[in-house]
Amino acid sequence: MRKVSLDELAPGMKLAKDVILDDGRFLLLKGFTIKKRYIDKIRLYNIPYLYVEDEIGKYEHFSEEVVYTETFQTIKNVMESVRQGDTIHLPVLKETVDGIVQKILNDDNVFMKLTGIRDIDNYTYLHSVDVCIYSVIAGKSLNLTDSEVKELGMGAILHDIGKCKVPLCILNKPARLTKSEYETIKKHTQYGYEIVLSTPGVNPAVANIALHHHEHWNGTGYPSGKSGHKIDLFSRIVAIADVYDALTANRVYRKRFMPHEAAEYIIANAAQYFDPDLLQVFLDNIAVYPADIIVLLNTGEIARVVEAKGEASIRPKVMVITRKDGPPVLDPYEIDLTENPSVNIVDIIS
Known part of the structure; x- marks a missing residue:
């Protein structure tokens, strides 16, 4: 079952829930197949969204391990191609992100045992996949529509695409960065924005995530120094997922935080860096320690x-x-x- 707006509703979709008017009357019943003339009728009642049955996609019957591995390989190929001067091959990436979303819409925690376990050499690629997973779970928990969750997932997996334009000697430096090197790293947000925005078929909201995922709730972030709700919703979500996942990974310069330590860190810094309401949603819906580990x-x-x-x-x-x-x-x-x-x-x- 998935939630769709009227703009997403299309002939052939099958209702997963009854459509009930404010006065208690049934407009359409569960199992009804939508026809074009009924979409116009639904609009007359100002119904914001409906629930329809899921379509079976390419990844429906694949294991979470297969979907995770394929997504990792896809974003790795995309980032390596961009580093070589090519553009983002959107159709393949979109299909893999849709696979992630499809799995999470069915089960929030389907990927949780796979996140946070990575080797240092592939950090950037696996970090991108994990941030996508965490962000999609948060988006689902906020009752975003399927199309919004997919846009969020696409922006999350591409949030660090601008690092492809940062010299590897700086990106992989095992010691503290100099002030000049840090300023170079910070440029990845603008680089990423330009790369994503120049990709045909990408919603500007996806590019905004690459640009604004390092903005802080109190306005001390970069590149624009935006604060509070002036930072778009998707970027506020990805900002939390980005920091949480980064803290729980081993890096060349430090040992990973335990998941509860990372959660406690972002709670302690919520007033400075993160939207406190979104942070609560994030922690309420992310299995910091997944069942059965x-x-x-x-x-x-x-x-x-x-x-x-x-x-x-x-x-x-x-x-x-x-x-x-x-x-x-x-x-x-x-x-x-x-x-x-x-x-x-x-x-x-x-």
Whole structure:
């Protein structure tokens, strides 16, 4: 099931929910196939959106691992081509992003076990995929239409495309950047905007994400120093996803943050950098510790995450499966980390 605006509604679509008027009357019933003459009738009632059944796309029956890997390879090819002076090949990228969106519309957490696990050499490409995933989940949670979620996903996966124009010696430098090098890095937002905007068939909203994803809520970001709601919605979403994912990755100059540490960092800096309302939506809907992953506790015990969304996102419930001295637990038992502040996750095992 997906949510569509009247502008997206097309003949042949099948309703997934009844269309009910404000006075309680049924206008159209679930299962009805839309015809052109009915679209004009629906407009008369000022109905903003409807729910229609999902179409089966190319990626519908592919595993999340296949979709994730193909998306990674596609954005890698796109970025390497742009670095060589070519343009973005939009149809292939659009198809892969639509595959990501399609999977997430069916299951928010379908990719969560795959995010954040990456090698340093492929950081930029995998970071782009992860930011796309996090942003699409947030967009879905905000009840954006399918077309809006797809535009958001496209902008998210291309948010760092401008780094293709930054010298690799600066981009991959293992030490602190000089002031001059940092100013060069900052230019990737303008480069990205120009690259995306010059791609035929791309919505300007996608290009704006490349330009404004480093703006800060308090106006101290770049390149425009925009603040608050003057920053477009898509860029505010991607800004959160970008920082969260960057913090949870190993970099050449620092060890990764644990997911709950990254979440706590962005919460602590919300007033400065992020839209606080969007941040709450992000944390409520992103599984910081996805269910079923295996983690190491500071007690030395090994546990499996059993509940990991909403208020339990940062400090989930876990099932202890191995004691600190090594042997498996014959009768596994739960620990709710929200009720046991002295117990913490210190590493992700698998």
